[in-house]
Amino acid sequence: AESVKNYLVLNGISVDRIQATGYGQNTPVATNTTPxxxxxxxxxxxxxxxxxxxxxxxDFIYLRTGEIMGVRVISVNENEVRYRTFHDDTEYTVSSxxxxxxxxxxxxxxxxxxxxAVVTANSKPKANSELVATLKWFGRFFTxxxxxxxxxxxxxxxxxxxxxxxxxxxxxxxxxxxxxxAIGYERQLYRNFGLGVNASLHMWGAPEQELRxxxxxxxxxxxxxxxxxxxxxxxVGIAGTLRAIQLNQPEWPAKRWxxxxxxxxxxxxxxxxxxxxxxxxxxxxGIAKYSxxxxxxxxxxxxxx
Numbered sequence: 001a002e003s004v005k006n007y008l009v010l011n012g013i014s015v016d017r018i019q020a021t022g023y024g025q026n027t028p029v030a031t032n033t034t035p036x037x038x039x040x041x042x043x044x045x046x047x048x049x050x051x052x053x054x055x056x057x058x059d060f061i062y063l064r065t066g067e068i069m070g071v072r073v074i075s076v077n078e079n080e081v082r083y084r085t086f087h088d089d090t091e092y093t094v095s096s097x098x099x100x101x102x103x104x105x106x107x108x109x110x111x112x113x114x115x116x117a118v119v120t121a122n123s124k125p126k127a128n129s130e131l132v133a134t135l136k137w138f139g140r141f142f143t144x145x146x147x148x149x150x151x152x153x154x155x156x157x158x159x160x161x162x163x164x165x166x167x168x169x170x171x172x173x174x175x176x177x178x179x180x181x182a183i184g185y186e187r188q189l190y191r192n193f194g195l196g197v198n199a200s201l202h203m204w205g206a207p208e209q210e211l212r213x214x215x216x217x218x219x220x221x222x223x224x225x226x227x228x229x230x231x232x233x234x235x236v237g238i239a240g241t242l243r244a245i246q247l248n249q250p251e252w253p254a255k256r257w258x259x260x261x262x263x264x265x266x267x268x269x270x271x272x273x274x275x276x277x278x279x280x281x282x283x284x285x286g287i288a289k290y291s292x293x294x295x296x297x298x299x300x301x302x303x304x305x
Contacts, residue, residue: 002087004044015068016060019049022087058086062100076102076110079145091300144227145192148271148297157184157279159293161200182217182291192225194235212248217241221265231277233269238262239283274301 001020009015030037059073061081071083074091081094081102102110148155161180180203186196202215223237240262247255265283272278280292 001044016070019058019070020087059083059105060103061094062103063094064098064100073102073104078113093300141226141228143191146225146227146233147230148233148274148301153188153297153299153301155184155186155194155196155295155297157186157198157293157295158182159184159279159281159291161202161291182293184221186221186223189222192227194221194223194225194237196221196223198239214246214248216244218243219263223265231271233271233277234266235268236266237264239265269295271297 001022005015005018005020008018025032025041028037028041029043030040032038032041058070061069061071061073061083063069069083071085074082074084076082076096078096080096081099082091083094084091096112099112101112104110159182161182180200182198182200184196184198186194189195198217198219198221200215200217200219202213202217204213219239219241221237221239223235225233225235228234240260243259243261245257245259261284263284265281267279267281267283269277269279275297277295277297278292279295280290282290
């Protein structure tokens with residue numbers, strides 16, 4: 001269907017008059033068990049659509065290259081245009097700087113901001129230029145979105161947690177008998193705000209006292225990501241942690257209780273590769289005070305990320 005559409009466009013038919021849709025094996029007209037039937041099923045059908053009907057089912061993106069795309073627009077802002085195609089229902093992203101305008105099926109239009117004019121040193125006071133640049137930097141710092149984070153991507157993490165628990169003056173870190181490892185998940189909530197959850201298991205104790213503490217922690221985290229650089233992602237946030245705790249000690253029944261706390265967390269991620277990064281955190285959530293680990297990104301990424 002796409003090949004037929006391209007042929008018609010090359011022969012003078014306007015691209016905004018044609019919509020190509022592929023159905024694969026979903027609409028056979030004959031059996032697929034014989035070569036003759038499969039030959040009949042390999043076909044392209046034409047359907048004439050009224051102009052007003054056509055306008056009601058698709059939007060149009062006008063690119064600066066002269067290309068016009070008939071798609072379903074999901075969202076538009078000054079940074080990007082997100083859309084889905086009709087032939088495979090896949091979500092794509094195009095930079096707003098490469099778009100002239102978007103015409104919706106309803107008849108409404110969105111026009112891309114005009115490129116900023118080049119300002120020479122003699123046409124504008126230097127001090128004023130520096131002030132504008134500083135204000136723009138602060139504006140992007142508070143509202144900008146990291147490259148991977150603005151695509152509704154999912155982030156999975158695995159981290160090692162270092163604790164500094166002190167009980168009765170005794171440093172219990174040296175008594176860990178199962179190293180505390182946490183796994184986490186985060187997804188974009190709105191622009192540079194993310195919502196995540198961490199799960200971890202901690203087991204430690206004092207061998208000479210035959211004490212064993214077991215902590216299972218589940219933490220919900222709300223994080224804010226100020227924009228600093230494309231592949232460097234600092235963040236701060238708050239967390240609520242639910243802990244299920246069990247204490248085992250000699251000659252006494254095991255004690256179990258539940259604890260809820262509200263904590264803080266701050267950290268920074270660095271992405272040397274498109275879908276993999278490293279990070280470090282400091283905070284009080286998930287029982288750990290310091291932690292570091294690996295992070296993986298799943299989902300659609302922009303081309304310049």
